[in-house]
Structures are given as structure tokens and as C-alpha cells.
Amino acid sequence: MQYPEPISKLIDSYMKLPGIGAKSAARLAFYTIDMREDDVTDFAKALISAKRDLNYCSVCGNITEEDPCYICKDAGRDRGTILVVEDPKDVISIEKMREYRGLYHVLHGVLSPVEGTGPEDIQIPSLIRRLQSDEVKEVIIATNATAEGEATAMYLSRLIKPAGIKVTRLAHGLAVGSDIEYADEITLMKAVEGRREL
Amino acid sequence: MQYPEPISKLIDSYMKLPGIGAKSAARLAFYTIDMREDDVTDFAKALISAKRDLNYCSVCGNITEEDPCYICKDAGRDRGTILVVEDPKDVISIEKMREYRGLYHVLHGVLSPVEGTGPEDIQIPSLIRRLQSDEVKEVIIATNATAEGEATAMYLSRLIKPAGIKVTRLAHGLAVGSDIEYADEITLMKAVEGRREL
Numbered sequence: 414m415q416y417p418e419p420i421s422k423l424i425d426s427y428m429k430l431p432g433i434g435a436k437s438a439a440r441l442a443f444y445t446i447d448m449r450e451d452d453v454t455d456f457a458k459a460l461i462s463a464k465r466d467l468n469y470c471s472v473c474g475n476i477t478e479e480d481p482c483y484i485c486k487d488a489g490r491d492r493g494t495i496l497v498v499e500d501p502k503d504v505i506s507i508e509k510m511r512e513y514r515g516l517y518h519v520l521h522g523v524l525s526p527v528e529g530t531g532p533e534d535i536q537i538p539s540l541i542r543r544l545q546s547d548e549v550k551e552v553i554i555a556t557n558a559t560a561e562g563e564a565t566a567m568y569l570s571r572l573i574k575p576a577g578i579k580v581t582r583l584a585h586g587l588a589v590g591s592d593i594e595y596a597d598e599i600t601l602m603k604a605v606e607g608r609r610e611l
Numbered sequence: 612m613q614y615p616e617p618i619s620k621l622i623d624s625y626m627k628l629p630g631i632g633a634k635s636a637a638r639l640a641f642y643t644i645d646m647r648e649d650d651v652t653d654f655a656k657a658l659i660s661a662k663r664d665l666n667y668c669s670v671c672g673n674i675t676e677e678d679p680c681y682i683c684k685d686a687g688r689d690r691g692t693i694l695v696v697e698d699p700k701d702v703i704s705i706e707k708m709r710e711y712r713g714l715y716h717v718l719h720g721v722l723s724p725v726e727g728t729g730p731e732d733i734q735i736p737s738l739i740r741r742l743q744s745d746e747v748k749e750v751i752i753a754t755n756a757t758a759e760g761e762a763t764a765m766y767l768s769r770l771i772k773p774a775g776i777k778v779t780r781l782a783h784g785l786a787v788g789s790d791i792e793y794a795d796e797i798t799l800m801k802a803v804e805g806r807r808e809l
Binding site for chain 1: 616618620621623624625627628629637638640641642643644646648652653656657658659660662664665674675698699700703
């Protein structure tokens with residue numbers, strides 16, 4: 414006996430999500446059948462709407478309903494600073510801080526020779542085009558502190574600095590509230606390198 | 612900044628699934644945006660169809676597109692034996708074995724005084740009604756080997772035996788291919804209790 418067709422199709426769909434295998438997908442599918450009808454309908458609508466109504470901003474690459482996105486359109490933001498991130502989720506994290514008032518640029522990935530991701534495969538050409546306006550004074554590189562994130566930061570820095578634009582990188586060091594005892598060597602090294610006078 | 616509305620709605624929907632918290636839901640939602648349009652549409656359709664086209668068999672409680680389900684309708688199956696399971700997924704597991712030719716009864720739960728689940732809250736009354744036909748000769752209780760599963764098995768056994776119907780329980784013991792070294796005490800105890808002459 415196989416699962417009835419509607420449930421096996423739903424299992425297949427759940428299995429296309431990252432980190433969900435056959436057993437979890439079956440569990441989710443059976444759970445779905447017992448969910449409230451409204452919740453299931455809302456879920457289906459949300460899927461369609463997320464795919465249909467969302468796009469990437471043609472200026473910064475952030476996820477948005479309108480193009481350009483509301484950050485790019487906001488006249489109150491500092492147009493002289495662009496913060497470069499790997500992923501739209503990173504924009505949300507930085508916006509939650511409510512401190513940064515500049516613009517963003519979402520790379521949608523990092524350079525990775527191993528995976529064959531070169532500068533043309535991520536949003537580096539569109540960043541360079543944006544920098545050709547006189548307005549941009551500083552590019553803050555906020556790629557992750559992974560090997561690829563660091564390499565991408567280095568690549569961008571070498572590309573942008575000759576144009577006379579200031580390039581900075583987010584500080585790496587000990588997380589606030591963390592114990593030195595549990596910090597890894599590289600984080601500690603970065604913390605020592607980036608020490609500041611009191 | 613909050614997420615754009617289509618994505619925050621999708622995150623809310625993903626969070627209604629069991630075992631998916633805020634971070635995983637956000638990750639799945641962003642993943643969905645990058646999925647192929649066809650896959651997302653299929654996913655939405657599968658959700659609606661699983662909820663709309665599937666029902667529980669009015670006889671055995673198994674999940675089905677048609678009522679009664681194809682197992683209950685199958686004239687070739689042994690109508691003298693009913694195997695009682697907690698969950699529709701258990702029916703699939705037993706059918707995969709391709710050995711069992713009797714009928715099923717899905718309880719949709721187990722007795723649990725702690726959670727206030729009594730006999731009327733699960734499909735025990737409908738099981739008793741089925742047993743009132745002369746045909747049933749044996750009830751095989753295949754609830755899980757948890758405290759609640761065992762208590763439910765015991766309860767059913769006391770309820771059914773006086774009617775002169777044979778009541779059996781699936782054997783518990785060492786899994787095939789498992790090491791005695793790693794077996795828990797209760798499994799080992801069951802394996803000793805249920806030992807068979809060679």
C-alpha cells in the first residue's frame with residue numbers, strides 16, 4: 414500500500430524544502446490533514462503570494478513588494494553609505510538594530526571558487542554600477558566571517574578602494590556577554606587584533 | 612523593519628507546523644521565494660487537496676480518498692481479524708510488510724489520564740461497534756510500546772476478551788540486527804519474557 418495520492422503529493426512537496434527528509438515530510442503531511450481548514454488555506458495562499466508578490470529590488474537586491482524597495486526610495490536615508498550583505502535576511506537583522514541609516518546592497522551569495530561562484534554570479538556588477546554615482550562615500554562590507562565571506566570582502570575592497578571610496582568591514586571580536594573561555598581561536602585573534610584604547 | 616507582508620504571512624504559516632520555530636520558518640520562507648514557480652504552485656495545490664480530498668474511513672478510521680477505504684472494501688481480506696493501531700501512519704508501515712491480510716482499526720490516539728484522553732475521545736466506541744458482528748475472531752493490538760500504548764492495550768484487552776474474541780499484542784523484543792549491548796532494560800525484559808523454544 415502506498416499513501417493516498419493527495420498525501421503522497423504533499424509529502425513530495427514538503428521534501429523539496431531544505432532539511433526535511435521522507436520521515437519528517439510524512440509527519441508534516443499527516444499533521445496538515447489535521448490542521449484547521451482556514452490555516453491550510455492561508456498556508457496555500459501565503460505560498461502563492463510569497464512567490465508572486467515578492468521580488469528583488471532592482472537597485473539593492475533586497476526582497477520587496479514594490480520596486481525599488483522602500484529603503485532605496487526613502488529620501489531620509491544617507492545615500493552616501495552602502496552596507497553590503499550576503500542575504501536579504503541580513504538586511505532585516507541590521508534594520509532591527511535601528512541604528513543604521515544608510516542604504517544596502519544584497520549580494521545574494523559569496524564568491525566561492527570551490528562552488529564555481531565568480532563575481533558575475535552574484536550581485537557584484539550591480540554594486541559597481543551603483544558606486545559610479547558621486548554620492549557614495551563609504552561601503553561597509555558585512556559578509557559573514559566565513560572563509561568565503563572574508564574572501565568576498567577582500568575582493569570587494571580591492572575593487573572599490575582604487576575609486577577613492579572608503580571601504581570598511583564590520584568589527585569581529587567577542588560577542589557581547591560571551592566568555593573568553595569558550596571563544597574559538599580565530600574570534601579571539603580578531604578580538605586582539607581589533608583591540609581599542611580605553 | 613519587518614519582513615514584507617507576503618513573507619511574514621508565510622513565516623506564520625510555516626511556524627504552525629510542528630517542530631518549526633521562528634528561525635526555521637524564516638529560512639523556509641526565504642527558500643520558498645527562490646523555489647521554482649511550478650514547485651510552489653504544486654505545493655499550494657497539494658496542501659488544499661490533502662485537506663479537501665482526504666477523509667477518515669467511516670469504518671476503520673484510516674485515511675482515505677473514498678469512504679469506506681479500499682482495505683475495508685476489499686473482499687479478499689480476512690474479515691475475521693482486526694489490527695488496532697494508534698495512527699494512520701502505522702497502517703502504512705504494516706501494509707508495507709505485505710504479510711497481513713486482515714482489516715484495521717485506527718484509534719487516532721491512546722488513552723492518557725494525564726492529558727485527559729478517555730475511551731470516548733479516541734476511536735474505541737467505533738471499534739466496539741465493529742466487534743458486535745459475528746465475523747471478528749481476533750483483535751491484534753498494535754499500539755506503541757509506550758506507557759500510554761500499553762495501558763490502552765490492557766484496557767482494550769479487558770473490554771474485548773469477555774466477548775469471547777481472541778486478543779493478541781504484537782511481540783516486543785530485540786529489533787532484528789540490534790545489539791544486546793545497546794538494548795534498554797525494558798526491551799531486554801520483554802525479549803526474555805517472550806523467549807521462544809528453538
